[in-house]
Amino acid sequence: MQRRDFMKAVALGSAFCAKPMWATEQRGEEKMNFVFILADDAGWRDLGCYGSEFYETPHIDRLAREGMRFTQAYAAAPVCSPTRASIMTGKYPARMATTDWFGAPQPDTVHRFGGMRHKPLLPAPYEEQMPLDEVTIAEALLDGGYRTFFAGKWHLGGEGHFPEDQGFEINKGGYHRGSPHSYFAPYQNPKLEDGPDGEYLPERLARECADFIDGVDDDPFLLFFSFYLPHTPLRAPEHLVEKYEEKARQVQHDGPEFIPEGEREARQVQNHAVYAAMIEAMDTAVGTVLDALERQGLADNTAVIFMSDNGGLSTSEGSPTSNVPLRAGKGWLYEGGIRVPMIVKWPGVAAPGSECDHPVTSTDFYPTMLEMAGLEKRPEQHCDAVSFAPLLRGESLPDNRPLFWHYPHYGNQGGAPGAVIRQGPWKLIKFYEDNRVELYNLDDDIGEQNNLAPTMPEKRDALLAMLQEWQREVNARFPTPNPDAAS
Secondary structure, eight states: OOOOOHHHHHHHHHHHOSSSOOOOOOSTTOOOEEEEEEESSOOTTSSGGGTOSSSOOHHHHHHHHHSEEEEEEEOSSSSHHHHHHHHHHSSOHHHHTOOSOTTSOOTTTGGGSTTTTTSSEEOOOOOSSOOTTSOOHHHHHHHTTOEEEEEEOOOSOSTTSSGGGTTOSEEESOSSOSSOSOSBSSOOOTTSOOOSTTOBHHHHHHHHHHHHHHTOTTSOEEEEEEOOTTSSSOOOOHHHHHHHHHHHTTOOOOSOSEEEETTEEEEOSOOOHHHHHHHHHHHHHHHHHHHHHHHTTOGGGEEEEEEESSOOOOSSTTOOOOOTTSOSOTTOSSHHHHEEEEEEEOTTTSOTTEEEOSOEEGGGHHHHHHHHHTOOOOTTTSTTOOOOHHHHTTOOOOTTOOEEEEEOSOOTTSOOSEEEEEETTEEEEEETTTOOEEEEETTTOTTOOOOOTTTOHHHHHHHHHHHHHHHHHTTOOOOEEOTTOOO
8 A cells, every 4th residue: 555755744743742752750660551441332421421321330430530531532433443443553544545344345345235235336445454564553562662462352354464463462352353253152252262151251351451460570561452342232241231221211311212313313312221231341341450450559550541443323233322412423424423432541640530622533542652651653653643642741732733534435324425624623524425515613513413514615615625635645545436326
């Protein structure tokens, strides 16, 4: 795949950095450890610390009290694989052409997907594996003397492209699938030995993480705990489901439970018992890992990151959660599909219980973690990223940095091919089916209900020009007319 002109990327990144590379304050010669916890499909309001009154997440809420909670954090795509690749590489999915979930329709296979075969456009072709020539954050930390451990969902390629091929010394459960054969043992997972029948997958993966922490010795480490849940299939231990079935009976909601969203309907209330049980199970697993850090005396020297790979599923496959006040959900370019919960605990640096409303995106973890580790940055690799370490230190970053999304595909959840630019409070969406443009001021209209494109043509055209220039720069691929489209 063609590479970018790196000099432009370096200049852009330098313009946004508040200071030269800062060396992390550390105790003696100790390096900062990292625990990166990635949820699968957890929505922006799926945690107590983000306003959910139905789901119970005491351990993640505790993490928020101990670290910084980001209110405008974004996944690089409205679906999983592209975002996961962006975290690993520090690059936008469009630059690597990893723009859809791996296994999604290609232009020549769309006929196999009944709901998409007669759409107006054929999806853009995309790469179905994260390229091996990318230097992942795991490889960068491994080069810096870190131990590296992965547990859970990978979904970034098949044989030869697994976690152990991309910088992780140990892999527990990560392979090509994006959802498990079963959430209960036997798992039928070639990268995870089965436990006793009925064992629940998140509990098992949490124990694998805790065992790694218990035996890590004195080496600095990266532990990447990548949940399979709350992704479908919707399955949870029966006692938790029963708990939330009772709780759901007490939910009071004014207004409809669903409202139209395109050709779909979007859930407006959080009351799905099985999904709630999965969220609690995820939270309990997070608690297992946090407890292991405390038990080994590592909590004060370990940065803990929590994020989701895209917005909550609200318009398909049971529509189990609501992202209100955000619009739509997974698979859509509206805020419900790309704005996600994000918490960073950096002991001794990020103020406990602090909040940050500066927009950041999933590419940005790469240089941030290198800075936190006191390692040299790799601007030629993380060329679409900006370190947000200054924000964690209570400092500021320029607020005019544009963020970009390019999703030239139809989402299983009803979303249509399009692209986005966000700069400051302004968000522009370009839809490819009819070349429709929508413009929103997110400060005033977080629910994206008031399209300002017809009344603010100068702002619309300026943002559209920036978006198109960026697409040319990254050599973005576009959908094409579908000859089999329904007339």
